[in-house]
Amino acid sequence: MTTPNKILAFAASNSSTSINKMLVTHAAEVLKDEIIPAANVTILDLNDFEMPIFSVDREQATGIPEHAQAFFKAIGDSDVLLISYAEHNGSYSSAYKNIFDWCSRINAEVFQGKAMVIMSTSPGPYGASNVLKTANDSAGFFAADIRGSISVPNFNDTFDAEKGRLMDTDLAAELRAQLAKLL
Numbered sequence: 001m002t003t004p005n006k007i008l009a010f011a012a013s014n015s016s017t018s019i020n021k022m023l024v025t026h027a028a029e030v031l032k033d034e035i036i037p038a039a040n041v042t043i044l045d046l047n048d049f050e051m052p053i054f055s056v057d058r059e060q061a062t063g064i065p066e067h068a069q070a071f072f073k074a075i076g077d078s079d080v081l082l083i084s085y086a087e088h089n090g091s092y093s094s095a096y097k098n099i100f101d102w103c104s105r106i107n108a109e110v111f112q113g114k115a116m117v118i119m120s121t122s123p124g125p126y127g128a129s130n131v132l133k134t135a136n137d138s139a140g141f142f143a144a145d146i147r148g149s150i151s152v153p154n155f156n157d158t159f160d161a162e163k164g165r166l167m168d169t170d171l172a173a174e175l176r177a178q179l180a181k182l183l
């Protein structure tokens with residue numbers, strides 16, 4: 001098997017101070033520094049893919065927006081996908097769900113068979129585990145080859161935002177164990 005080297009990472013959040021973006025950026029750095037040294041990392045920001053709210057009427061009238069086409073293509077061009085999910089009211093953020101819905105109209109196999117590690121974090125003790133479970137449970141419908149997943153609870157106590165890395169040693173080891181499943 002050839003080593004995957006095009007890593008695409010994003011937080012499923014449109015917050016400019018997204019803790020999930022911090023986590024997924026850290027995960028991508030660990031992957032490049034420790035697991036796949038030749039990796040080429042691209043980090044997407046959902047704000048660059050803002051679109052009108054999906055509706056079947058809008059789709060019929062004006063088709064699928066270019067941002068959705070570009071997002072879908074970015075996934076297609078990658079070897080590995082890292083996503084960290086923000087949890088809003090037990091589920092996906094609206095920003096992510098909108099992009100996902102538009103992309104699913106190009107092809108329901110949104111993740112295009114890519115090897116993935118998915119994660120989530122929140123300031124609370126459950127680490128956004130509801131949304132992570134939803135993403136895991138539905139993976140098969142969207143051609144997601146999920147190799148590993150990790151929920152990071154109590155973000156403010158477990159992650160050093162200044163240094164941009166997990167400071168909880170158990171979680172740091174678990175992240176590396178999950179990422180290693182990509183090989």
Ligand SMILES: Cc1cc2nc3c(=O)[nH]c(=O)nc-3n(C[C@H](O)[C@H](O)[C@H](O)COP(=O)(O)O)c2cc1C
Pocket residue numbers: 011013014015017018019020021085086087088089090091121122123124126127128129
């Ligand atoms: C509208 C809204 C709903 C939220 N619902 C949840 C929730 O259901 N579970 C949870 O753990 N955190 C919830 N939170 C807190 C988020 O975990 C927190 O805002 C976190 O920073 C979101 O991730 P992000 O910074 O990557 O956007 C909610 C926050 C907002 C603004």
